[in-house]
Amino acid sequence: QVQLVESGGGLVQAGDSLRLFCAGSGRTFSSYVMGWFRQAPGKEREFVAGISWSGANTYYADSVKGRFTISRDNAKNTMYLQMNSLKPEDTAVYYCAADPNIRAVTAGRGIDFWGKGTLVTVSS
Numbered sequence: 001q002v003q004l005v006e007s008g009g010g011l012v013q014a015g016d017s018l019r020l021f022c023a024g025s026g027r028t029f030s031s032y033v034m035g036w037f038r039q040a041p042g043k044e045r046e047f048v049a050g051i052s053w054s055g056a057n058t059y060y061a062d063s064v065k066g067r068f069t070i071s072r073d074n075a076k077n078t079m080y081l082q083m084n085s086l087k088p089e090d091t092a093v094y095y096c097a098a099d100p101n102i103r104a105v106t107a108g109r110g111i112d113f114w115g116k117g118t119l120v121t122v123s124s
Helices: 102-107
Strands: 004-007 010-013 018-024 033-039 046-051 058-060 068-073 078-083 092-099 118-123
Touching (some): 018 033, 018 092, 018 118, 033 068, 033 078, 046 078, 046 102, 058 068
Antiparallel strands (some): 046 058, 068 078
16 A cells, blocks of 8 residues: 655746656665656546656656656655746646556546645646
8 A cells, every 4th residue: 555645836927947756655666666657637637747666767757858857865755846947838747656567547547546636836
């Protein structure tokens, strides 16, 4: 079992930066592929970024590539999402997710564990 808690969301202006945190419980945090997803009002949840068990491999949606950076610290059971050059279209609830399978995370299907989300609002 892994419990995930997101934090770091808030209201920022376009062009600003924000860093999200995902704190995981349990001794097996490093056994899971982790990912960030987001859901904007009236839209389906979408994949944002993913990171392998060790952090050596990262994956990004085209819409955030070059602006967002995913990372993790297994010693602290924490995953991060550094978001730079934020745009109003980045406004959404951001969720972290964990699954043993990289394909589940990148496809956003059959994921074992989800956090409850943190709201990011980017004003123009």
